[in-house]
Amino acid sequence: MSASRASGAAVAFQQVRRAYGAVEALRSFSLDVAAGEFVTLLGPSGSGKTTALNILAGFVEPSAGDVLIDGVSIMRLPTERRGVGMVFQSYSLFPHMTVLKNVAFPLRMRGVDRARREAMAADALKLVQLDGYGGRMPHALSGGQRQRVALARAVVFEPKVLLMDEPLGALDLKLREAMQFEIKRLHRRIGCTVLYVTHDQNEALTMSDRIVVMRAGGIEQAASPQEIYDHPATRFVAEFIGETNIFSAQATAGGLLTLGALGAVALPRPDGIAQGWRGQVSLRPERILRAEAPQAGPLHVAARVTEAIFLGDMVRYAARLGGGEALVFHEHRSLGLATLNEGDAVMLAFRAEHAVLLHDTSYQEEEGP
Numbered sequence: 001m002s003a004s005r006a007s008g009a010a011v012a013f014q015q016v017r018r019a020y021g022a023v024e025a026l027r028s029f030s031l032d033v034a035a036g037e038f039v040t041l042l043g044p045s046g047s048g049k050t051t052a053l054n055i056l057a058g059f060v061e062p063s064a065g066d067v068l069i070d071g072v073s074i075m076r077l078p079t080e081r082r083g084v085g086m087v088f089q090s091y092s093l094f095p096h097m098t099v100l101k102n103v104a105f106p107l108r109m110r111g112v113d114r115a116r117r118e119a120m121a122a123d124a125l126k127l128v129q130l131d132g133y134g135g136r137m138p139h140a141l142s143g144g145q146r147q148r149v150a151l152a153r154a155v156v157f158e159p160k161v162l163l164m165d166e167p168l169g170a171l172d173l174k175l176r177e178a179m180q181f182e183i184k185r186l187h188r189r190i191g192c193t194v195l196y197v198t199h200d201q202n203e204a205l206t207m208s209d210r211i212v213v214m215r216a217g218g219i220e221q222a223a224s225p226q227e228i229y230d231h232p233a234t235r236f237v238a239e240f241i242g243e244t245n246i247f248s249a250q251a252t253a254g255g256l257l258t259l260g261a262l263g264a265v266a267l268p269r270p271d272g273i274a275q276g277w278r279g280q281v282s283l284r285p286e287r288i289l290r291a292e293a294p295q296a297g298p299l300h301v302a303a304r305v306t307e308a309i310f311l312g313d314m315v316r317y318a319a320r321l322g323g324g325e326a327l328v329f330h331e332h333r334s335l336g337l338a339t340l341n342e343g344d345a346v347m348l349a350f351r352a353e354h355a356v357l358l359h360d361t362s363y364q365e366e367e368g369p
Contacts, residue, residue, distance in 0.1 A: 008036035008193035009070045009083070009160035011056065016065035018051050018217075025051040027217040029065070035160075038187050038194040040204040043214035044240070049197040051217075053163050056195065057084055069161060080109065082161075085154035085192075089166040091146045093138040093153075099125070100134030103152045110157060124152040127186065144175045148182070155190055162187075164196045168203065180206050201241050205229065213237050229284075235358050238282040245285065245327050249357070251277040259355070261325040262301045267352045280358045285316070287354035288329035290337060290346060297351035303327060305344045315339060319346065 011033040018026040026048045033039050041049040054060040056067055058079035066073050074082050085106075093102050100121050107117035125131055128148040138146055147167060154162060164183070168176045184207055187194055198204055204211050205225045212222040213236075221233040232238035235246060247261045251273045256266040259281065267281075289296045306326075307318035314332045317340060321327060329348060331337065340346060 007158070007160065007191040010035045010068075011161060011193060011195065012068040012071075013052065013056075014066045014068065016052070016055060016067060017063045018048075018055065018060065019063045024217050026055075026062070029218065031212060031219065031222065033193055033195065035070075035193055036191050038184075038196065038207060038209045040196045040198060040208040040211050041214055042198060042201065042204040042211050042240075043220075044199060046216075047214040048217040049199075049214055050165055052214075053086075053165055053195060053197055056082075056161070057086055057163055058082055083159050084161045084163055085157070085159035086163040086165070087147075087150050087154045087167045089169040091138075091150045091170075093146060093149060095138055097138075098134060099130070099136050099138065099141070099149050102138065102149055103134075103156050106153060106157050120156055121152070124156040125149075127155070127189065128152045128182070143171055144179060147171065147179060151183070151186060155186070155192070158190070159192055161193045161195070164194065166197055166199075168198075168200075176203070183207060205241070211241075213240060231356055232282055233359050235280060235282070238356070238358060243285055243328060245283045245288075246358075247281050247283065247325075247355075249279050249281045251275050257281075257357075261321060261323065262299075265299050265301060267299075267355055270357055273357070281355045282358055283350060283355050285328045285330040286332075288327070288348050288350050290331070291349045292347075293331075293335055293337060293349075296349040297354070298349070299352060300347055300349050303346055303348055305340045305342055305346060307342060308340055310339075319348075 013029050013031045016026055016029040017024065029048065029052060041052060043049055051060060055062050066075060068074065069082065100118060103124050104117040104121035107120055122134060125134055128151050130145065130148050130152065141149065168179050171179060180203060196207065208225055210222060211225055211228050213220045213228065215236055221228060221237045228237065228241055232241060238244045247259045250258050250260065251269050252258045253275060255269045257269045259265045259267065291300055301321060303319040303321050305317055305319050309316045314330050317329050317331065319327045319329065
């Protein structure tokens with residue numbers, strides 16, 4: 001099986017729309033995926049993630065638009081001729097077939113002779129570290145092993161594009177985390193293009209070259225995991241990926257941006273923001289430190305602790321500002337600071353560059369806080 005990074009294919013969704021009556025599951029969905037890229041479609045239930053995957057696989061016809069693989073439209077091709085492998089949450093193994101026969105099944109459907117398909121299936125099982133398991137039946141395997149068999153079956157015919165729809169959703173936490181690294185290792189080894197669907201933000205941050213955050217059938221933001229986390233474009237992205245604090249902001253005279261909830265703390269005004277502008281900023285909890293902590297920022301605000309939750313490597317604090325506004329901050333125990341208790345007064349600090357300007361606030365009115 002080829003280990004070349006170039007073995008993947010470029011994928012392009014062009015203004016794809018899918019409607020079910022008055023409901024638009026996808027609306028003007030356009031996305032370019034580079035050959036060999038690992039892209040995760042992330043969003044809540046009903047955001048259109050699986051619909052996009054099913055259109056690419058050929059299970060669902062789009063209402064409008066086109067999908068291309070390596071620059072060629074695949075809309076008229078049946079599923080089996082698209083060169084796409086797919087892994088589902090529910091494994092979908094044949095219970096009456098051995099592991100080897102399950103993995104070899106796609107090759108059998110493609111007319112590969114028995115000796116060749118068994119050899120290729122054995123190679124695929126080695127790839128997912130199940131060498132020697134070919135003679136077992138699916139019921140004799142653990143959940144993680146069955147998921148590896150499903151992976152081997154999806155890649156045995158060397159697809160250029162691999163689609164994965166919530167493949168780890170049925171596994172427990174420890175096994176799910178282990179499988180995340182297995183999938184990344186497999187991706188590096190075979191180099192195919194991966195489109196991965198999940199609603200688990202940690203899974204997306206761990207595995208992806210790029211994350212596409214979806215909402216209501218459209219793309220909210222598409223960027224690297226670090227860019228998505230550190231510079232969310234909208235309030236929806238800021239609150240969906242990780243935890244954050246949202247503060248109202250106003251552009252004032254003197255080139256400043258004032259955060260009213262933080263007691264009129266002023267930040268340098270970003271380029272393109274005119275005086276009188278009103279909007280919101282996001283400030284991640286780990287960016288807020290006690291004023292006496294190492295690397296504390298120059299901007300200070302007084303608060304009172306309302307809750308302290310021990311999380312092992314860190315403590316999650318909830319606090320209230322002088323005006324009654326809620327705030328959350330995280331404190332890593334490696335800082336060596338004494339744990340705060342409910343009712344303690346604390347002076348908090350942060351840096352201006354960590355307050356991220358959000359480009360819209362509309363979803364709060366649409367969907368609630």
